[in-house]
Amino acid sequence: MTSASINSGGRVFAVALALAGWFVKFVAVVLVIATFNFILVHAAPGDPAQVIAGQSGASDEKLLAQLRAEYGLDKPYPIQLANYLKRVVTLDLGYSYRQQRTVASLILERLPATLLLTATAFTLALLSGIILGTLAGVRAGKWSDTLLTIVSLLLYATPVFWLGLMLVLLFSVQLDWLPAFGYVTIGVPMTSLQRMGDIGMHLILPAVSLAAVYLAIYTRLMRSSVLDVTHQDFIKTAKAKGLKQGRIIIRHILRNAMLPIVTVAGMQAGALVGGAVVIETVFAWPGLGRLIYDALLQRDYPVLLGVFLVMSVIVIALNLLTDTIYRVIDPRVSVRAAS
């Protein structure tokens, strides 16, 4: 799809240079983020020792001293920060003394559930958003456009936890079609196929609830983008040369209208990793969002910092992916410009 073969040697060099530059930037950004995270996390009042005391109904000097020594909190902040950055550079996420597990294992344990939920919701929202937005855009002003606009506005304005609970009331309590919470039926022997089906059934309600808000955003965005493109000269040209409406929409309007969607989706995909805490709470979904939330309340610094770091890496990686997708959709965006 490109004319890269003209000067392939120079092209490879440019890509390598861009990648190297990107990597340096990546490391620098990660370290800055890590430092910033450290300062933010420690700025909150109280520490893990106090939280444990606060929830144990008893406390004494020895307990606090033991816990603080264990967490390394008895050392001055600059040393704690230095130790932390040293671990970041060596890709060591640390150890949660509270849960007596490595942070990496805690994250890895939760990541699949979160990715399953958010990727499903994201795909659902993106695909339906593009389709519905395009439909609304090409039928601007007609009743179907008005209906889609109203529905998407309503969805956008609905608090996600409320929507989740309403869906549960309807589909779990009233109709008894879908499970209300959890990610798998517990305590029943299942074949792996049955297990997948079971997880799928548990996934429907949280994924739909989570998708709803994003769906609304993409629909609105796609609609206005389609409207914008429709009035461009090249669309008039396409019409003038007698192309069919369907072909114009798919080949010309859609492809050009996609750019803003990709930008926004790229930014939101990162947020989806950590942004599902409300849905995970309502549906008791054992994901990363709840791990973060619990860690924050418990002042479990290693977990908190570890998750923040992993999330920032994912966000940076997704941004790179977004840049790549730009290039696929719009050949005018060059490697150099994107880096």
Next chain:
Amino acid sequence: MNRREFAKLMGVSAVALSGIPLGITRAAGQTKGGTLNTIIQPEPPILVTALNQQQPTLTLGGKIYESLLRYSPDLKPMPGIAQSWEVSPDGLTYTFKLFPGITFHDGKPLTSEDVVFSMTKMLPETHARARAIYSRIDKAETPDPLTVIFKMKAPFAPFLTALDCTTGPIVPKHIYDGSDFRKNPANAQAIGSGPFKLKEWVKGSHVHLVRHEGYYRKDEPYLDEVIYRIIPDAASRSLALEQGKIQLTQWNDIEFYDVARLSKLPNYEMTTKGYEYFAPHQWLELNNRVKPMDDKRFRQAIAHALDLKSMAQRVYFGMPKIATGPVSSKTRFYEKDVKRYDYSLEKAKALLDEMGLKPGADGKRVTLKYLIPPYGEVYQRAGEFIRQTLGRVGIDIQLENTDVGGWADKFSNWDYEMTGNLVYQYGDPALGVSRTYISSNIKKGILFSNTAGYSNPEVDKLFDEAASATDDTRRQELYSKVQKILVEDVPVIWMFEAAYPTFIDKRLKNVTSTGVGVHESFSSVSFG
């Protein structure tokens, strides 16, 4: 169409979705078998109760770890892993005989060595509350594998009340001896001797316990499995109960505003029993170092101004009993014949006027900050109620919000003016009451110490004497006296003997039959 038919329609095998098979068989009076589904929230960090004493850890860990004794609802000691016990007349020597044939979940026998190791080595190192009690043991002897003898440094009457599963869990010596207790890799396995052992813990989802086949009590446990589900959202928890997905809730699982509605469900019984040992006492904590709260008359004025009756109704939906003083009526040595502060705005205003605290042009006499305890929505409502009701006598309250870390930090470092507090009493004033009022326990940075900063030498002396007195009549006399002094001084404003709604599936037996209630081992719990 129900869930199974819908699943079929969706091409999902219905086998996986059928209800959990109960597999119940009848045997000897109580039914054997079945799975108890219940809730644990928030999720405990680990399950070893010797290492972590947060409430959910203790609730769940009570099934895994047992202790020497259990307690009846009126706090009389009952056999735990000790079948009998004796106290010498001088109150210095305690002899316990263990049941024969007790094994840990790894199959190794539990002997007197494990008891002595747990209570004199590990717990004094890792468990703040146990440390304060078991460090009074001078010498421990193990004449044979089933006999434990403790010799105390000095008489300490409440010792026999401090051997429950939350204070004195017995851990296996062969696993912990000589190791770094908190970093022992076996902590993940949580090996105890209780009727249930850990099968699987899927973080964020559930903890699955199964019966310990080598349990020493005949026919027990009756249940095959106990599954603790982690359901963080209050509305989802209520829903799980309504749908019959769970058979038991405890502590704060169900919010007070849902209690009336859920009590109408035909399949459940709602009870507030089973918390007698803890008897959580709830009060309005006043920093006695901050003016005008250093003046007894001001504190008495607040006691008169707080409309506790309507607060119990409106905030707690009629659940709690109004507290009359520092000791809960469920705790031993409660004295009911104390000064009463009836709800009277006039008396409150008169006391404030007498102090010279006149209302300003805006009607306000004084402005104080109230730090809302971060333990759920009901505390927010309680804070709002306190602001409203104290506002009527010109005490202006400003509400401050925070989370557990922030609250613990500010409160324990005396950086507060007013806050709410909830303290367990553990069956005896020497274990759970005196710590709030004695001067030797004014310790900055330590929660649940004498945070109010109240100091009265006479109170110190009475509490001290009562803790070491061995005769119950004498102890009652001393405790009655100290309760009368404290109620006159009102260092804090006692509000309620907190009540928690426990919803129990009507088929379940023996869930709240002891004073430790839902923390109990559940060895005798059965479906019918």
